[in-house]
Structure formats: C-alpha cells, structure tokens
Amino acid sequence: MVYALGDSALTIQLGAGIAPDTHERVMAFAARLRQNMRPEWEELVFAYNSVTLFYNVRKVRVVYPECTAFDTVKRQVEALLDGLEAFTPPEPDLIRLPVLYDGPDLEALSTAKGISPEDLIALHANRPYRVYFLGFLPGFAYMGEVDERLFAPRKKTPVPTRAGSVGIAGRQTGIYPWDSPGGWQIVGRTPALLYDERRAPLPTLLRPGDQVVFYPCTQDEFDSYQSGAV
Amino acid sequence: MSLTVIKAGLFDSVQDLGRRGYRALGIGPGGCMDVFSASIANYMLGNPAEAAVLECHFPTAILRFETPVAFALAGADFSPTLNGRIVPMYRRLWADAGSTLAFAGRRSGARVYLAIAEGFQVPLWSGGRGTHLLAGRGGLEGRLLRQGDVLPYNNAPKTTDSSGPTANPDWGDPFGEAIAFVRGQEWGQLTPEAQAALTSVTFGVQRASRMGYALEGPFLEWHIEQELISTAVDFGTLQLLPSGQLMVLMADHQTTGGFPRVGHVISAHRSKLAQLGQQDHVRWVETDLSTAEYLWVRQQRCLDRMRWGVGLTTAL
Numbered sequence: 411m412v413y414a415l416g417d418s419a420l421t422i423q424l425g426a427g428i429a430p431d432t433h434e435r436v437m438a439f440a441a442r443l444r445q446n447m448r449p450e451w452e453e454l455v456f457a458y459n460s461v462t463l464f465y466n467v468r469k470v471r472v473v474y475p476e477c478t479a480f481d482t483v484k485r486q487v488e489a490l491l492d493g494l495e496a497f498t499p500p501e502p503d504l505i506r507l508p509v510l511y512d513g514p515d516l517e518a519l520s521t522a523k524g525i526s527p528e529d530l531i532a533l534h535a536n537r538p539y540r541v542y543f544l545g546f547l548p549g550f551a552y553m554g555e556v557d558e559r560l561f562a563p564r565k566k567t568p569v570p571t572r573a574g575s576v577g578i579a580g581r582q583t584g585i586y587p588w589d590s591p592g593g594w595q596i597v598g599r600t601p602a603l604l605y606d607e608r609r610a611p612l613p614t615l616l617r618p619g620d621q622v623v624f625y626p627c628t629q630d631e632f633d634s635y636q637s638g639a640v
Numbered sequence: 641m642s643l644t645v646i647k648a649g650l651f652d653s654v655q656d657l658g659r660r661g662y663r664a665l666g667i668g669p670g671g672c673m674d675v676f677s678a679s680i681a682n683y684m685l686g687n688p689a690e691a692a693v694l695e696c697h698f699p700t701a702i703l704r705f706e707t708p709v710a711f712a713l714a715g716a717d718f719s720p721t722l723n724g725r726i727v728p729m730y731r732r733l734w735a736d737a738g739s740t741l742a743f744a745g746r747r748s749g750a751r752v753y754l755a756i757a758e759g760f761q762v763p764l765w766s767g768g769r770g771t772h773l774l775a776g777r778g779g780l781e782g783r784l785l786r787q788g789d790v791l792p793y794n795n796a797p798k799t800t801d802s803s804g805p806t807a808n809p810d811w812g813d814p815f816g817e818a819i820a821f822v823r824g825q826e827w828g829q830l831t832p833e834a835q836a837a838l839t840s841v842t843f844g845v846q847r848a849s850r851m852g853y854a855l856e857g858p859f860l861e862w863h864i865e866q867e868l869i870s871t872a873v874d875f876g877t878l879q880l881l882p883s884g885q886l887m888v889l890m891a892d893h894q895t896t897g898g899f900p901r902v903g904h905v906i907s908a909h910r911s912k913l914a915q916l917g918q919q920d921h922v923r924w925v926e927t928d929l930s931t932a933e934y935l936w937v938r939q940q941r942c943l944d945r946m947r948w949g950v951g952l953t954t955a956l
C-alpha cells in the first residue's frame with residue numbers, strides 16, 4: 411500500500427505489524443530504492459513495516475508536469491515493488507555490545523516480572539535483536555523482540571535518562587545515545603558510542619537490519635572500553 | 641568579524657534550511673520554523689537561501705555588530721531598532737562597527753530572522769548549520785544564545801548603503817488566515833462529527849515550541865482501532881493525541897511517531913503556521929494534493945523572483 415504523507419512525501423507500507431519477515435521486506439525494498447534513487451528524491455525513512463520517501467515536488471513536476479508529483483512518484487515506487495520477493499537484501503552486520511547491568515529500573519522490573527535480576531539479565535543478554543529503524547533521537551535504534559517474560563510498559567512520565575542507557579519498552583529494547591528525557595525501563599548502560607560524528611561512513615553505530623547482541627560486562631570493562639574496538 | 645550577544649533573548653538560535661539525508665539515522669531536518677522568511681532575508685543580501693541565520697523569538701536578544709556588515713530582517717515584526725532608531729524589515733541594511741540591534745516591541749508574528757552577509761560562520765554538523773537542541777549539537781555549540789556569545793561572520797565588502805529595494809513577502813496565498821491541510825492516512829479514524837469540528841472550530845495554540853504546537857479545542861472523537869505502530873511523520877503533521885486534542889509537529893519534530901496522523905499542513909503554509917505563537921488561534925481548511933503542490937510551486941516561484949531582483953518594490 412502506498413499513501414501520501416502530506417504533500418512532499420509518500421509511505422510504502424509492506425506489512426501489518428512488527429514482524430521479522432515484514433522487516434525483511436522493508437530492508438529489501440529499501441535496498442532496491444537506494445539502487446534506483448532519482449535526483450528528485452531526497453531521502454528515506456524506515457519504520458517497522460514501512461519506508462517513507464521524501465521528494466522534491468518542484469523537481470518532479472518539472473520532469474513530469476502532467477499529473478501531481480505524488481502520482482508520479484507513486485507510480486515509480488510501485489514499479490519497484492514488482493518482483494520484490496526475488497530480491498535478496500544484503501547480509502546484516504552482527505554487533506556485540508557490552509552492558510553494565512545496573513540500571514535504575516532493573517530491580518523494579520525484575521520484581522514486577524517475578525524473576526530475579528540475574529534471570530532478567532540472562533533473558534536480555536546473549537540473544538540477537540534486530541534493529542528495525544532509527545528514530546526519536548540521532549542514533550536511537552528500535553530493536554526487537556525481547557523475550558516475552560520481559561515485556562514492559564513505558565513510564566507514564568519521562569525521566570532524565572543518561573546517554574548509553576539500555577532500556578526495554580513493550581517488546582522493544584533500545585539504547586539512548588544522548589542524555590534525554592526517557593520513558594523506557596532502564597536495565598543497564600553501555601559504554602559504546604551510538605552516535606559519533608567521527609565515525610565513517612555514517613556517524614551511527616547501528617543501522618536498520620543489523621543484529622545486536624548484548625553481553626554483560628564489569629565496571630572495570632565498562633571504564634576501559636574503547637569505542638570502536640568492539 | 642562577529643556579533644556579540646549583549647543581552648540574551650528568550651529563545652534565539654542559529655538555524656538554516658535544515659539538514660538533508662539524515663532522517664534514517666534519527667536526525668530530523670530541523671532548521672528554520674519559517675523557511676520562507678529566512679530565505680527572503682538571505683536573498684536580500686545575495687546569500688544562498690541555506691546560509692545560516694539567527695532565529696529569534698520575543699523578547700529578543702540585544703546584539704552588537706563588532707565590524708561593519710550588511711544584514712537583513714524578515715518574518716515577525718518586533719519593531720527592530722539600530723542604535724535606537726527604527727529600521728525597515730525586508731531590506732538590505734548596513735551596520736557600522738559597534739552598532740546595536742534591538743527589538744522594541746512585538747507587533748505581529750512569532751519568529752524573526754536575522755540574516756548577515758555570507759551567513760553566520762558556524763561549523764557544519766551532520767550536513768547542516770542549524771541547532772539540534774535535543775542532541776546539543778550544531779549551530780552555536782548546540783544551544784540557545786547566551787549573554788556574551790560571539791557569532792562569527794565574514795568581512796564582506798560594502799557594496800551599497802541602506803537604501804536598497806524592499807522585498808514584498810506576499811506570494812498570493814488564497815487562504816487568508818486559514819491553515820490548509822491534506823488528509824492524513826488516519827483521517828478516517830475520526831468520527832464524522834470530529835472531522836466536521838476540525839474544519840469549523842477555531843483552535844487555540846496552548847503551547848508553541850520548535851518541536852510542535854499543542855492545540856486546544858473540542859475533544860475529537862475517534863473509532864477504536866488497533867494500536868498504531870511507529871511510522872514516519874513530517875513538519876506539519878497533525879497528530880491526534882489520546883486526550884482528543886491535536887498536536888502539530890514543527891521544525892524539530894522527531895522522525896517517527898506513534899499517534900494517528902489525521903492531516904498534514906501543506907508545505908506552503910508551514911511558514912504561516914510558524915508565525916503563530918502561544919495564545920494565537922488556528923482555523924483549519926482542508927484541501928487536496930493538487931492544490932497543495934500548486935501553491936508550493938507558486939511560493940517557490942515568488943522566492944525565485946526575489947532572488948533575481950524581479951518583483952521588488954522600491955523603498956520610499
């Protein structure tokens with residue numbers, strides 16, 4: 411399904427909800443779009459089950475004046491949806507991140523879930539999470555899904571949250587790249603830099619489609635961690 | 641070769657037209673709330689539209705030009721004065737060394753743009769010179785201006801004095817004061833009564849920030865549907881909050897959101913919306929994509945004419 415997002419963008423929805431196979435289609439389609447970018451197309455945004463394309467209305471209409479820019483871009487995008495099943499997305503990167511599991515919400519969440527903090531850590535760490543998309547803040551990666559025994563509601567009121575905080579909300583887990591107000595349940599902190607403008611080719615550590623595995627680390631390992639030496 | 645902040649304003653920051661190509665990393669475009677006015681201010685000086693400007697709210701900072709330079713003002717009318725004397729907006733102006741720019745009172749609008757010859761010289765961050773306040777990056781050290789701040793600019797040669805032509809910001813908006821929107825994907829979640837209310841009632845701006853305007857109006861009812869998962873949003877997206885009230889996303893919107901998108905302000909009206917502030921009112925009118933695109937192109941063509949000097953009115 412393709413629909414307008416205002417007058418300068420359109421969204422291509424590739425599935426109904428949050429699911430790995432829907433996301434595979436999103437990644438495949440994104441790769442196909444990137445290979446076929448037109449000068450009138452400005453940028454892409456990913457979400458769980460959709461890709462949104464922002465385009466330059468004026469440039470599109472100069473080249474295709476006979477209908478709305480939306481109709482033109484919709485037609486071009488739908489043509490790229492054909493044969494998507496046969497299109498193989500690139501292999502994801504596997505990224506291991508150390509976590510010092512001493513977050514302010516670890517105890518409360520363990521109690522609420524009726525398990526010990528050690529069990530919570532064992533359920534959160536050492537399993538691969540898919541990066542669905544980046545949003546909310548530069549470099550903030552929405553990852554999933556956590557073990558169903560860890561599903562946690564968001565906090566009703568956001569609280570100050572430190573950069574590097576690793577949290578759980580709903581079925582998702584994520585890392586706050588910056589100090590910011592946050593509503594996720596914080597179970598630990600990572601010393602890894604989620605956003606670093608010196609990093610090339612992109613400043614973000616994580617990308618949609620990546621697989622992330624957390625592993626518990628000690629305070630000493632946290633302190634001596636050199637970002638980039640994963 | 642710099643501007644000194646003698647006294648800080650309420651909410652002043654360095655902005656530009658926004659950063660492109662970083663939404664997928666969670667970095668929204670940001671940039672000026674009123675791109676139209678900022679572009680005009682730049683064009684008055686022969687700058688490219690994307691040169692860095694100062695976006696100021698009222699009460700505004702008091703600024704001192706340390707060296708002679710050309711500058712221009714566009715957007716809200718806060719009664720600008722140079723060395724205590726009222727100066728016109730929408731015109732290339734000249735400041736001698738030591739001149740002080742101040743703003744005596746708010747007459748209309750919410751944001752004024754100060755452009756300077758060749759733009760303010762702040763470093764690029766992620767493809768733009770605008771201030772990303774949430775991340776604390778970009779612009780001048782990623783924050784609002786403070787007393788004592790120094791904003792660098794180039795020593796551009798004096799090519800004219802302050803008697804140049806005045807730009808006319810009237811681009812032929814057919815909607816008067818109303819703000820036009822196109823339907824969002826979740827428009828159908830509103831009941832028919834709520835849809836009718838949205839386009840007939842005047843909404844109050846309860847809270848106006850760079851991230852979004854919280855509107856105040858009648859409770860808008862919706863059909864109970866399955867939970868919306870996060871999808872992309874944009875500057876001008878009208879979100880329906882669980883409180884039945886509307887939030888209009890503005891320049892510093894996040895790249896994705898989880899609330900129903902009942903509409904999107906047309907691009908040509910973002911600037912008009914950006915000149916509304918707290919306690920102002922919004923009247924919504926629905927339009928279609930074809931009209932929205934047509935008006936955007938018309939607004940762009942108006943800017944082109946200003947850039948190339950056609951359509952300027954002569955100063956008295």
